[in-house]
Amino acid sequence: MTETLGSTGEFGLIAAITKGLSTGEDVLVGPGDDAAVVAAPDGRMVITTDLLVEGRHFRQDWSSAYDVGRKAAAQNLADIMAMGARPTSLVVGFGAPADLPTAWALELSQGLVDEAELVEASIVGGDTVQSDKIIVSVTAFGSLDGRPPVLRSGARPGDEVAFTGRLGWAEAGYTVLTRGFRSPRSVVEAHRRPQPPYAEGPRAALAGASSLCDVSDGLLSDLGHIAVASEVAIDVHAHALSVPEPLQAVAAATGVDGLKFVLTGGEDHALVGTFEPADVPEGWTVIGSVAEGNQERPAGTVTVDGAPYAAESGHAHFRS
Template sequence: MTETLGSTGEFGLIAAVTKGLSTGEDVLVGPGDDAAVMAVPDGRMVITTDLLVEGRHFRQDWSSAYDVGRKAAAQNLADVVAMGARPTALVVGFGGPAELPTAWALELNQGIADECELVEASIIGGDTVQSDKIVVSVTAFGSLDGRPPVLRSGARPGDEVAYVGRLGWAEAGWAVLARGFRSPRAVVEAHRRPQPPYAEGPRAALAGASSLCDVSDGLLSDLGHIAAASQVIIDVHTKALTVPEPLQAVAAATGVDALKFVLTGGEDHALVGTFEPADVPEGWTVIGSVAEGNEERPAGTVTVDGAPYAADTGHAHFRS
């Protein structure tokens, strides 16, 4: 007989998902009490949260529970490093139907734990509840290690725009899955499990990044956040962008402009930021420039090769 959440119960599930969890030196009190306790040596902590809802952010016929766990952790850990911080811990809220196999929840937890292991972050607590569909909420914490945070509002005229990581892969994977296919496998796996360049956030901060953002909604959309917060204009130079072969194959099969995947595809969690030209870290690709606003292009604007981008610039929640 398959054990379900209903038969396992809330406290049985909590005991199962916390069994054997290790905690890092930043954790003073881990799972098991009313709240966890974290050490914050310099008095500042980065905190972020994200929500995944079944049918909206993932589908069980597209992704395994383990995939969902990796993705849930990754999108939060990427937000932490996008502040220039070092991830330290996360807490997990989980809701699911009583008939959901307990094994699904345990597999989800393993995916979260394995993604955390990549950055040596600890799972320190959370909550469980019965719900009509699966919901996963993750809150992540990070330490600035004495550095100031890198904000979206710091871009300056004369800076260069650079990125590191993958662009458009997850979006291409979604396009494939939405049509009932499973190849190219590389893009499908990118949709299921993003691969954020975790080490590059703190590295960019140390290099002197003036602003930083993770690409969760799309390159143009997220650069728009930087442009608006910094009150500058950002121009993206498409000649500096490359479209990998798997994205070209998907574009050809679906009739989509391959470059659109790169410009507007989200959920790869690449990092994009602005730097003085001499400060761009090795391994980052310069793809644009920052300038002051003017009458033709007001502050807060993002252009592509000097002109407005005609299509949607990326994902927008609650867009009808």
């Protein structure tokens, strides 16, 4: 007989999840008390939170519980990285039907732990509740280690736009899955489990990045956040962006412009930022420029080769 959350019970599940959890040096009090205590050596804490909802952000027939755990942790850790900070800890909220197999929840937990371990962050607590569908809420905490945060509002005219990480892979994977296919495997895996360039956030901050943003909603959409916050105009140079072969294959099979995946696809959690030309870190790809707004390209806008991009610029919640 399969053990379910109903038979395991809330406290049995919590005990199974927290058994053997290790904590890093930033954690002063870990799971087991009413709240965790995490050190903030310079008096500041970077905090972010995200939700994953079954049927909206993942499907059990597309992703394993382990994949969902990795993805839930990654999207939060990437936001910490995008502030130029170092992730320290996570708390997790988990809602699920009572008939969900307990093994699924434990596999999810292992995915969260393994992703957090990539950046030496710790799972320090959370909550569980019965719900009609699976919901995973993760809140991440990070340390600036004495540095100022890198904000979206710091881009300056004359800066170059550069990125690191993968663009469009997760969107290509989603496109494949919605059509009932499972290949190319590389893009399907990218949808299931992103690979953020975690080390590059603090590295960009140390290099002098004037602004940074995690590419979660799409390159153009997230550059739009920088353009609005910084009151500048940003132009992306299409010739500087490559369309990797797996994305070309999906584009050819589905009739989608491969460049659209790169410009508008979200959930890869690449990192995009602006730098003085001499400050662009090695390994980052320069893809555009920052200018003052004018009548032709007002402040707050993003263009591609000097013109508005015809397709939707990226994901937006509550878009009808």
